[in-house]
Amino acid sequence: MPVQNTDTTVVLTHPHNKETSVTILKYGATVYSWKLNSEEQLWLSTAAKLDGSKPVRGGIPLVFPVFGKNETDELLSKLPQHGLARNSTWEFLGQTKENPPTVQFGLNEKIANPELTALWPRSFQLVLTVELGADYLKTGIEVDNTSNTEALKFNWLFHTYLRIEDIEDTMVSNLAGMHLYDQLIKESFVDKHPVITFHQETDCIYSNVDADRNIQVVSRGKQIHTLKRENLPDAVVWNPWVKKSEGMGDFEPKIGYKNMVCVEPGHVHDFIELAPGKKWNASQLLYKDELKYQAIQ
């Protein structure tokens, strides 16, 4: 059965390979497992809540309409960190393609978490498309401003937790020469390092990363994950390391920070302002590729 729809999850299995599958929780429309030839590609905390009591710690939580905790916007500042999409139950809209198996989920202000829409009274329709290729996973988002009068101001981000073997043997490449904002020291600068390596907590927003720059996660000289972005100019790179992991109740095992790195394509450096009736689209493609080091322009 290529698509299994239960009360809480949707599972897609590739028609030519039953060892390749993706599982999406309707709460948050959170992809929380992607297996390629039976190998799990995403990191999921063993203490992640999958019962809708809080956003999932792992997989690909969806960040909308605000990234982080906003302190300046009159309305967005009322929302909790990372907005309302990851803590709302989405509607399963059904299967749109047989092969590659593709499904869609929808969210609007009528079905989103009412405690949060009360804080941010805006009209919107989101459609998430999840496509399971034989050797890739594509997640696409369409944001529709369904208001006739008001502009829709928002951030979008795929908060992708990638599974890795050992953070200290891992590099993230092709962000060299890019402008970044380090959220820990609250400073902006150009990253002069040839690759990103990890020796401590890391929380950086790379902004305006050229669309043709494919971010690669490399372990011991081998590429493990490649990310292609469409209409997502920014990328957050995050690893909580020891202390921050200890402070997160749903982050288990505590040593789990060694086995994950978040590479999060988004539009978060500034806000998208969508005129009434307009739509905005973006996507993230996760796949395997040869190691390609892209020169700094």
Ligand code: BG6
């Ligand atoms: C990252 C942010 O995207 O998400 C970090 O850059 C944040 O600052 C992390 O700590 C996790 O956020 P949360 O709300 O899921 O604990």
